[in-house]
Amino acid sequence: MRSSATVADCGEHAVIQRIRERVRPRAPGVVTGIGDDGAVIEPDRGALAVVTTDTLVEGIHFDRTHSSPADIGDKALAVNLSDLAAMGAVPRHVLLALSLPAACLVADVDEMIDALLSLAARHRTTLVGGDITASPGPLVLGVTAIGSAKRRRVLGRDGARPGDVVYVSGTIGAAAAGLASFRDAPDAGPAPEACRRRHRRPEARVVLGVALGRNRAARACIDLSDGLGDAVHRIAVASGVGVRLDAEALPIHPEARTWFEAAGLDPLAAALAGGEDFELAFTSPPAFRGRLRHVRRQIGELPLTPIGVVTKAREVCLRRDGRDEPLPGGYEHFAGLD
Amino acid sequence: MRSSATVADCGEHAVIQRIRERVRPRAPGVVTGIGDDGAVIEPDRGALAVVTTDTLVEGIHFDRTHSSPADIGDKALAVNLSDLAAMGAVPRHVLLALSLPAACLVADVDEMIDALLSLAARHRTTLVGGDITASPGPLVLGVTAIGSAKRRRVLGRDGARPGDVVYVSGTIGAAAAGLASFRDAPDAGPAPEACRRRHRRPEARVVLGVALGRNRAARACIDLSDGLGDAVHRIAVASGVGVRLDAEALPIHPEARTWFEAAGLDPLAAALAGGEDFELAFTSPPAFRGRLRHVRRQIGELPLTPIGVVTKAREVCLRRDGRDEPLPGGYEHFAGLD
Numbered sequence: 001m002r003s004s005a006t007v008a009d010c011g012e013h014a015v016i017q018r019i020r021e022r023v024r025p026r027a028p029g030v031v032t033g034i035g036d037d038g039a040v041i042e043p044d045r046g047a048l049a050v051v052t053t054d055t056l057v058e059g060i061h062f063d064r065t066h067s068s069p070a071d072i073g074d075k076a077l078a079v080n081l082s083d084l085a086a087m088g089a090v091p092r093h094v095l096l097a098l099s100l101p102a103a104c105l106v107a108d109v110d111e112m113i114d115a116l117l118s119l120a121a122r123h124r125t126t127l128v129g130g131d132i133t134a135s136p137g138p139l140v141l142g143v144t145a146i147g148s149a150k151r152r153r154v155l156g157r158d159g160a161r162p163g164d165v166v167y168v169s170g171t172i173g174a175a176a177a178g179l180a181s182f183r184d185a186p187d188a189g190p191a192p193e194a195c196r197r198r199h200r201r202p203e204a205r206v207v208l209g210v211a212l213g214r215n216r217a218a219r220a221c222i223d224l225s226d227g228l229g230d231a232v233h234r235i236a237v238a239s240g241v242g243v244r245l246d247a248e249a250l251p252i253h254p255e256a257r258t259w260f261e262a263a264g265l266d267p268l269a270a271a272l273a274g275g276e277d278f279e280l281a282f283t284s285p286p287a288f289r290g291r292l293r294h295v296r297r298q299i300g301e302l303p304l305t306p307i308g309v310v311t312k313a314r315e316v317c318l319r320r321d322g323r324d325e326p327l328p329g330g331y332e333h334f335a336g337l338d
Numbered sequence: 339m340r341s342s343a344t345v346a347d348c349g350e351h352a353v354i355q356r357i358r359e360r361v362r363p364r365a366p367g368v369v370t371g372i373g374d375d376g377a378v379i380e381p382d383r384g385a386l387a388v389v390t391t392d393t394l395v396e397g398i399h400f401d402r403t404h405s406s407p408a409d410i411g412d413k414a415l416a417v418n419l420s421d422l423a424a425m426g427a428v429p430r431h432v433l434l435a436l437s438l439p440a441a442c443l444v445a446d447v448d449e450m451i452d453a454l455l456s457l458a459a460r461h462r463t464t465l466v467g468g469d470i471t472a473s474p475g476p477l478v479l480g481v482t483a484i485g486s487a488k489r490r491r492v493l494g495r496d497g498a499r500p501g502d503v504v505y506v507s508g509t510i511g512a513a514a515a516g517l518a519s520f521r522d523a524p525d526a527g528p529a530p531e532a533c534r535r536r537h538r539r540p541e542a543r544v545v546l547g548v549a550l551g552r553n554r555a556a557r558a559c560i561d562l563s564d565g566l567g568d569a570v571h572r573i574a575v576a577s578g579v580g581v582r583l584d585a586e587a588l589p590i591h592p593e594a595r596t597w598f599e600a601a602g603l604d605p606l607a608a609a610l611a612g613g614e615d616f617e618l619a620f621t622s623p624p625a626f627r628g629r630l631r632h633v634r635r636q637i638g639e640l641p642l643t644p645i646g647v648v649t650k651a652r653e654v655c656l657r658r659d660g661r662d663e664p665l666p667g668g669y670e671h672f673a674g675l676d
Contacts, residue, residue, distance in 0.1 A: 036425065037424035038424070038485070039389050048379065049380075050376045052433075053480070097435075131391050133399070136475065144389070145376075146387075156370060157375070
């Protein structure tokens, strides 16, 4: 196939065949993989299945001028792995629904698929099926990820209790700075490469999520797909509690902070509202300190920062300069799309 | 919410909340439904999971001038139930990924969801999660359906053996006539309502597929999403056999036949190539006659027509007027999209 061939030249069946050739034919738990009406998988004995689906839409979640096909393929899976991580589930199987503009190059599809498969392989996860359709508009990648977790190790959003400490992994704000520098505030110049990369290639905290579940070290957990502000509100509502975050404690990415300031934005507000950090926020009571130590041993350099406490009063607030203010929410997908 | 409100007015969270309110909170096998990072489901004991995903894209699979929101929601699930049926799996759980144009009316989303949930309820299937995003282009509905089947009852495409009889359920060609009358050949006038309805509201042969699996009455099975010609080719390739279909035996929908003739099209070619019939084609040896009788008792009025035989010679042909000719393939999604 010439490198300038489009998916319309190549045809749906040939595109599927190219994907199929890239996937290892035998994999754990896969009875029937790509190539039938459905995939047949064998659930892990005694475990529950955790399923999630997240779609990336060109022009909404990515832009082909800023993200390479490999970035897009990687991210489509990463955002789903992040959801499984937030549930404490080990990722096992993946389905991919691709809606391709007719002019899309086959070489670009190959690159997307290779990146997705490479990330899947890093997490011992297998692409078992999917769907290819044409798109009259944007490129759309719909991924469904299926994971596995023991019943008592599943993490939800609804288990936070007053007195729990709220933690966040890694840093926040970098992806938002990366995205904003492409989109909203180009006058401030591009954000540092670390921030732009964070937007293009988020890293799902799979090892952390699974370790939190296995060690039963968290009472509630959520990923930061829509930002920390949103995540904390959701835990509070689902658990029927309040949360007080400490503004000083928030681990804002240092380069993102500098860029937000240069762009005339409040780094704290931008980092709280910015989506796509794909870190995990979780709550854990002080009594779980030992369990959390086990978790820290498994996650290498990734920092876990205490950023606040769960309160009985159902208010979600931010303590800043000795005063409590309401914590703003997160990213709204339809905002400004009208 | 006013009936003229758009999803952009309403916001992503409110749209999700409206869906959540429409779904019954407790359902069999659902540990955690809509509202967390992922859904948690309990696999049926001793069964395999069958998973499939199929996406409907506006402008490719449907057109909002011809299909109502309810038609679209119903069809998005039906095409996935059809894939599970072809595997012999009982549908259990569903995920829905909606990409919505900002101007899409909330009332239309409600209507789509209600139709999808109504079809799900008819098959005792539960919506457990999904994803809502904005779309800068077409309305896109991605559905993932998860079913359940005992290991030895799963139907594949690869079990056909020489001597098997090839059967097809129902009639073929009606959906293609319905679609063609909207799209390709409007000069011939609209197709009869039965044909247009078949395009808009395909019926998944869930009871048939499950009965074929449970009674172990079929050696190979596939649904006709891309037409009978395509389906037969796929069974032949996957099973390493040939098939000879009998042109006289094909159950072409009578009103579709009349309309194709009026439109100057060959009804046989049009019915073989036309996609979206969503009937099942399967092969069954004469020795399984008793099992097939059990199946017939469970499917009511739905006819099962013998249309050909599986052959050792790996050719896929159509016997017509006493001569064999190559059987044309099916629908190619990218054809004509260039």
